[in-house]
Amino acid sequence: MVAAPVRSLPIYSAGLRFLQRLGYSLLQATLFGAILGLLVYYRVPRAQLSGEATPIALLARPSAWVQSWERDTYDWRVRSLGARSSRSDRVVVVALDDETLAEARQDAHPGIASNPWPREILGGLSNRLVDEGAELVMLDFPFTELSPRACLAQGTPDLEGLDDDRAFRKLLDRYPEKSVLAFSWSLDRGIPAGSRLWPFRVRLGSYASAAEARSRVQSVLADQKPAFLIPAGNAVEVWAGVASEQEGQKVALVQGVREPPKVQERRVTDDTYRVGPLELFVSLAEVEVEGLDAAQLEEVRQLEHPVAPLLGSASLYGAVTVPADPDGVVRAVPHLVSYRSREGNRHVLPSMPLAAAMRQANTRQLRYADGRLYVGDRFSIPMDESGYSLVRWDAAEVGRGSRGSVSRAIPAWNVLLNLFAVREGVPPRSVHDIEGRLIVFTNTSRQAMNFQRTPIGERTPAGAVLAQSLVNLLQSEGLTRATPRTDLFLTLGMAFIGAFVALTFNRGLRSFGDVLVYLAAMGAVGLLYAGVAWYLFINRLLWVAMVGPLLAMGLTFIFTIVQASRTERQLRHFITDVLGRYVHPEVARLVTRDLRLLTRPERREVTVFFCDLDGFSRLSGQLPPERLIQLLNDYLTEMTDVVRATHGQVDKYIGDAVMAFWGAPVRTDKHAHRACEAALKVRVVLEERQAYWDKTYGHHLQCRIGIDTSEVLVGGMGSDFESKYSVMGEPVKLSMFMESLNRGYGTFVLVGDNTARLAQDSYVFREVDRVRLKGRAEPLRMHELVGRKGEISPPMQEQLALYEQALTAYHQRRFDEALALFTRGVEAFQDAVAGVYAERCRKYASAAPPEDWDGVFALEG
Numbered sequence: 001m002v003a004a005p006v007r008s009l010p011i012y013s014a015g016l017r018f019l020q021r022l023g024y025s026l027l028q029a030t031l032f033g034a035i036l037g038l039l040v041y042y043r044v045p046r047a048q049l050s051g052e053a054t055p056i057a058l059l060a061r062p063s064a065w066v067q068s069w070e071r072d073t074y075d076w077r078v079r080s081l082g083a084r085s086s087r088s089d090r091v092v093v094v095a096l097d098d099e100t101l102a103e104a105r106q107d108a109h110p111g112i113a114s115n116p117w118p119r120e121i122l123g124g125l126s127n128r129l130v131d132e133g134a135e136l137v138m139l140d141f142p143f144t145e146l147s148p149r150a151c152l153a154q155g156t157p158d159l160e161g162l163d164d165d166r167a168f169r170k171l172l173d174r175y176p177e178k179s180v181l182a183f184s185w186s187l188d189r190g191i192p193a194g195s196r197l198w199p200f201r202v203r204l205g206s207y208a209s210a211a212e213a214r215s216r217v218q219s220v221l222a223d224q225k226p227a228f229l230i231p232a233g234n235a236v237e238v239w240a241g242v243a244s245e246q247e248g249q250k251v252a253l254v255q256g257v258r259e260p261p262k263v264q265e266r267r268v269t270d271d272t273y274r275v276g277p278l279e280l281f282v283s284l285a286e287v288e289v290e291g292l293d294a295a296q297l298e299e300v301r302q303l304e305h306p307v308a309p310l311l312g313s314a315s316l317y318g319a320v321t322v323p324a325d326p327d328g329v330v331r332a333v334p335h336l337v338s339y340r341s342r343e344g345n346r347h348v349l350p351s352m353p354l355a356a357a358m359r360q361a362n363t364r365q366l367r368y369a370d371g372r373l374y375v376g377d378r379f380s381i382p383m384d385e386s387g388y389s390l391v392r393w394d395a396a397e398v399g400r401g402s403r404g405s406v407s408r409a410i411p412a413w414n415v416l417l418n419l420f421a422v423r424e425g426v427p428p429r430s431v432h433d434i435e436g437r438l439i440v441f442t443n444t445s446r447q448a449m450n451f452q453r454t455p456i457g458e459r460t461p462a463g464a465v466l467a468q469s470l471v472n473l474l475q476s477e478g479l480t481r482a483t484p485r486t487d488l489f490l491t492l493g494m495a496f497i498g499a500f501v502a503l504t505f506n507r508g509l510r511s512f513g514d515v516l517v518y519l520a521a522m523g524a525v526g527l528l529y530a531g532v533a534w535y536l537f538i539n540r541l542l543w544v545a546m547v548g549p550l551l552a553m554g555l556t557f558i559f560t561i562v563q564a565s566r567t568e569r570q571l572r573h574f575i576t577d578v579l580g581r582y583v584h585p586e587v588a589r590l591v592t593r594d595l596r597l598l599t600r601p602e603r604r605e606v607t608v609f610f611c612d613l614d615g616f617s618r619l620s621g622q623l624p625p626e627r628l629i630q631l632l633n634d635y636l637t638e639m640t641d642v643v644r645a646t647h648g649q650v651d652k653y654i655g656d657a658v659m660a661f662w663g664a665p666v667r668t669d670k671h672a673h674r675a676c677e678a679a680l681k682v683r684v685v686l687e688e689r690q691a692y693w694d695k696t697y698g699h700h701l702q703c704r705i706g707i708d709t710s711e712v713l714v715g716g717m718g719s720d721f722e723s724k725y726s727v728m729g730e731p732v733k734l735s736m737f738m739e740s741l742n743r744g745y746g747t748f749v750l751v752g753d754n755t756a757r758l759a760q761d762s763y764v765f766r767e768v769d770r771v772r773l774k775g776r777a778e779p780l781r782m783h784e785l786v787g788r789k790g791e792i793s794p795p796m797q798e799q800l801a802l803y804e805q806a807l808t809a810y811h812q813r814r815f816d817e818a819l820a821l822f823t824r825g826v827e828a829f830q831d832a833v834a835g836v837y838a839e840r841c842r843k844y845a846s847a848a849p850p851e852d853w854d855g856v857f858a859l860e861g
Contacts, residue, residue, distance in 0.1 A: 001553055025499035025560040032555045033495030039066045041488040041550035053556040068327060069547040073530075075329070075455035077537040083396035084538060086171060087407040088471045092437045093127065093463055095402035095444040100413035108419060110150070115447060116141075118149040119164045119417075125412065126441065128419040132428075133435030136359055138180040138352050138440035138470075140463045143306040165309035166222065176314040178724070180355050183285065184321045185300035185337060197499045198226055198241030201270065202248030204255050205260040206237045213238050214283065214313055214514040219255060221277050221308035231271045241266060245786055250661045281305040282339060284348040285317035287358070289336065292368035294346040296340040296385040303349075318352030318358055322452060322465055330452045330460075336366075338385035351450030354463035360474065371480065376778065379473050382480040382541075391454075391465065392472050392478035396455030400445040403454060404464020406471060410434075411440070438474075440467040451692055479541050487545035491552045494529060498553035501525055502560035522557045526550050540814060579594040601715025606663035606727060607675040609648065609753060611682065611736040613640060613656040614702040614743070623697065629698045632656060638689060639703075642681045646674040651726050659735075661727050664714040672709050674757035676785055677733055681751045706739030708752035737773075745769070745784075746832020752780040764792055766800055767807065769831055771859045779856040784833065806834065813848070815841045 007514070011494065041064045104112040111118045126137045149165035164168060172179045207213040210229055216238045220227040226241035240255070240607035242248040247262045252261035256265045281303065304545040305317070319337065324330045335354040339347045343393070350358065368374070373383040383389045395405035403409035410432055418428035442463025443450055454460040472478045481492075503519055529549060539742060613619070613635065620628055634654060643650050643660045649666075660678070663671030686701060693701050700800065712729030738750040745768055756765040765783040770780045786792065806821030819841035825834030840857075 009227075016329060020807065021132045021714055022503065025503055025556070025563075028556045028559045029492075029495040029499040031553075032552045032559075033492035036495070036548045036555075037065070037488040037491035037551040038062045040070075040491055040545045041484040043067065043484060044067060059713050064326065064778065066551075071325060071327065071329070071331070071546060073546040074331070077534060077543070078331075078455040079396045080534065080700075081538050081541075082393040082405065085392075085394040085454060086699075087394045087405060088475070089407040089468045090437060090474055091406050091435055091470050092134075092235065092432075092439055093406060093461075093467050094125075094412055094415060094439050094441045095409050095461070095463070096412045096442065096448075097402055098445045100411050100416070101445050101447070103413045113417070114331070115445075119143070119147045119168035119415070120149075122441075123168040124419050124423075125415050126179055127171055127174060128451045129417055129439050129441070130178050130433055131422075132415075132418070134178075134437055134439045136178055136180065136184075136356050137439045138318070138466065138578050140182050140352070140440060140466060142304065143166070143181060143182070143310050143498075144304045146307050163309075165307065167313055169310050169584070170223075173312060177316060177359055179314075180316040180352055180359070180440030181306050182309065182319050182320040182352055183303060183305040183317055183349075185304065185319055185339075185349075185554040186302045186321070187300060189221065190651070194395045194422075196226050196319065198243060199266055200242045200245055200248055201228060201265055201266045202242050202252050203264075204240055204252060204257055205240045206232060208235055209235055210283065214280065216255070217275050217280055218308065218311050218313075220315060221275075221280060221311070222256075222267055223251070224308070226252070227275045227276050228270050228273045229684065230270070239270075257323065257400065263634060276305060277308040277311065278305065279341070280308070280311050281317065282349070284313060284339065284345050285349050285355075287350050287366055288338075289348050289365055289368055289373075291334070292348075293385070294338045294348050297336055297348065298334055300339050301338050301347075303339060318350055319466075320352050320462065322327075322462065328453050328455050330391075330465060332388040332390045333465065334387050335381075335389055335469075337384060343347040351466075351469070352464055353473055353679070356470055357473040360438070360568070361838075372766075375473065379536070380476050381473050381478040381480075381769040384481070389469070389472070390481065390543070391469055392479050393454070393456050393468060394471065395456060396506050398460045398464070402442075404460055404768055406464065409464075413434060425815060438470060440464075440470070441818050444712055473735045476857065479537075479543055482542060482544040490545060491548045491818075494549035495556045497525060498522070498556035499560055502557045518561050522554060525553060529553070546575075568569075601713055601717065603711055604664055604667070605671070605711050606661045606734045607671040607709040607758075608712070608727065608731040609643070609658075609662070609675045609678060610732075610739045611658045611660075611679075611705045612739050614732040616656040616705055619699055622699070622810060627697060631693070631699070635701060638685050639682065642678050642685060645681070646678045648674060648678060649725070652724075660715075664727065666727065672707075672755045673762055674752070675707050675709075675755065676749075676759045676763045677706060679785055680787065683748060704739055704742035704747075705749040705855070706735040706737065706742070706751075707749065707755050708734040708738065709754040710734075710752075734780065741782070745836055748783045749785040750782050750786055753783065753837070756783040762789055764789055766801075766803060767832075769836075770854075770856045772856045773859060795829070799831060802828075803834060805832035805833065806837065810837060813844075814855070815845045815848075 057617060065127065078849045081432065093802055101115055104117075105114075107113065111121060121137065122141065129137050139448070147168070149164040162733045172181075195816060205213075205216055207216070207446040213229060213236055217227045217229065220238070220240045223240075228239040228241070229236050230239055231237075240248075240251055242251055248263035249261050268696065274841075285305075302847050305311075319334070322330050322333055324618045325332075329646055333351055333353065335351045337349050339349055341347060354373075357375050357379050358366070361378040363376035366373060366375060371382055371384070372380045373389070380388050388790060398404055401409055403839070411783045414432065417473070418430055418432075420426050442461065444463060451459040451464045452462050454465065499818075502518075504521075528544060533546045536544055596676075623631065624681045635656070639658045640650055646662070647666075648660045648662045649664065651661055653659075660670065660675075662669075662674045662678075668674070682703065682705065690700065693699065708731040710729060710731045711728040712731055714727045717724060717728065734752055738752065742748065742750055747768065751759075751765065759765075766785040766786060768782045768784050770779045770781050786796065792800075798846060802821060802825050806818050806825060809815075809818035809821060819838055822838040824832040825831040
């Protein structure tokens, strides 16, 4: 909230005025600094975005607004940093792109004409990349279902008799820890699949630890049978669920058990020790992190991992899920997430880039300290406690290819040709120069729809996001966000800087030049802070808040300047200056004696005048803006002079329209007379100035006027910061409405019935129409102001008499007679109003109105 302005006499002491401004500015700095500082301090944790409301969650919505604006400035800084960076060649993208799929559809080799390819092909490609020198291959493909391929491609050595999944696993096992398989996660808990009843179990071996038993458990699960790890003293025994004793003996034989198989009935308690594919996967993928509370990490509810036949200790496993911010843009990668098992134990799972970096560092141990995640002694990267690391992009835009922001992307087709060439005994066709590189093998075809919105592009391949994140890890270089406390102090500091700068400009807003100076000062300080924030981001890779501090500074500056300007206005003859702009100077002097006329709204009968230029939209399209403003200023000056000359009050200018009233603030019984006099003077001014306007601007000006009299609420209206002496009531609406009806009747001035009644002793009127408005019980009687009494010419008197005779016949339902009289009026005097009634008479002569017709014409208004 902002303290309301003090309504009191001006303070004439310079010292007291300075202390007043100082106190006010410090109050505003504290207020805005605290509010916005709290909003930048409170960052909605990702884990609470969908949680229940808490007291601190009341800040979530306004904080989210500030953070959304802050993210926009972050994206700008990210692109600036990317434009100054060099693309890394340490990580290379191998893309299963549209070009690859198009070539494959026309190739004669079996299995690749349709997508997805056999997993044996993917395994062969992975091995081929390793053979060409790649240190590690990350396969960014989902393997959550068994392969639909029943046959292998011909020519694959040592894989005869294996199904597609087992062949894929065997190919990956040729190069231990040279491959990383992808898994994904979600925050929603999945529905567990049903299981078959296995009444027996067969013993397959005893092992010293669960880790040593993983290989046996994997082979059991690959056969689509349940596995059990049952403690036996200091060891664990691996058992497999079977349907019968005979099947148990067969399973033991297939599994290579040398001792006589031991088959027992399955017990209820065995389910406590059951190990499914999920448990096996978690044991293979989980990592240990020193110094990090796993409860602070994003807790995932469902894991989509490779199927059991693909689970093996020769591969690494990493998550490829990259959640977007609330605005749909991916800015950070979750390197660590937690998964809670059925027993309630937390397991920490890595991202695919982190799993690759751990392999490069030859470690499974991670350490978190001082906002950084350390991968052994080789790599480290900034990471918050929730496991997310901001991506430092090495390009300003993603472009159209598959590489994203890394240096190179190789079509998978080129690698596939090398694979086929080697299998056929001929030299590889292409040299890819991937010695010592890490490979992200990903699908970037249109079929995959695997694209993300990032700060550098709307369609960034998801594999390219993983590649850039891995580059950040390998270079131990990432973006660090300032702590909430730092952003809070920066916001408070900028608020006080805004107050200090505002205090140096203590003259108030005396002129437009002062406004420009103040805006320039505020803009200079804001640009200086933005420049510092930009410098820290580019050169120190530090993200400090920009929006919150700038808002705090700007709001403090603006409100302090506004308050200073208000104080100065009090010192410059406040009453006389303000009233002199509203009314005639003589009236201003009278009002000065009683300020309550301005500050205390009251009900009073006044006459409201509304004047609008005819055809201003057409005129604005024909004149250049500069000439249009000159013409408008010239015209409004003339209209204002007429209002002031008749002791009227100009209420407001609405574009080319002028609204004025008589009868306030100084009371007068002649307010209707003065409004009518002003309308007639406007007509004279238009005639006198028409030649000048035609010559200067090349256009003929014509305006129309509406006048109405009734009781209104009049006085100072507005806010605590700014108010205006104005009127509020039905005459305002009716005067504007009647002005708009002039065009339809061909009149210059239309006045309400009250105005005509009050001014009929001095002015001549004729009734134009009686109309019924929507929402108004009584019909509106409108009159045309013809002129002053004693100044009506004989032809005009004849015209009025004929019109009155025709109007009487019309209201008495003698439409044929009225039509004849109105037609005479049109032909003899070119009377536009008579033309309107002539058309109505023709209509009623052919279709008479209802019997209860009272002559009122229905209008929407």
